Amino acid sequence: MLLRAIAGDFGDIPDFAIFADTGCEPxxxxxxxxxxxxxxxxxxxxxxxxxDLLQDTIEYINGKRNRxxxxxxxxxxxxxxxxxxxxxxxxQCANILDRSEIxxxxxx
Numbered sequence: 001m002l003l004r005a006i007a008g009d010f011g012d013i014p015d016f017a018i019f020a021d022t023g024c025e026p027x028x029x030x031x032x033x034x035x036x037x038x039x040x041x042x043x044x045x046x047x048x049x050x051x052d053l054l055q056d057t058i059e060y061i062n063g064k065r066n067r068x069x070x071x072x073x074x075x076x077x078x079x080x081x082x083x084x085x086x087x088x089x090x091x092q093c094a095n096i097l098d099r100s101e102i103x104x105x106x107x108x
Contacts, residue, residue: 023052
């Protein structure tokens with residue numbers, strides 16, 4: 001989708017893209033992001049992170065953290081509610097977008 005956006009297929013061309021890293025994505029995701037960064041250079045792909053979701057979960061299990069985002073776990077009755085998408089992706093993207101608006105307003 002980023003390649004199409006940069007090509008102008010969706011109208012306005014974005015100023016930058018955001019990769020919200022949970023810290024424990026499969027290696028092929030990191031390989032793809034590195035390939036994509038080279039493919040779209042000098043277009044900026046900003047990486048944001050709230051930490052390592054897997055490590056945070058292990059620390060919670062071991063009593064070293066008071067809270068951890070719920071993972072998208074499946075049970076026999078379905079998918080348990082999850083919080084990790086908000087904590088590790090949406091909130092991080094919102095923070096960088098808020099900062100970019102501040103920077104944009106300051107440059108006028």
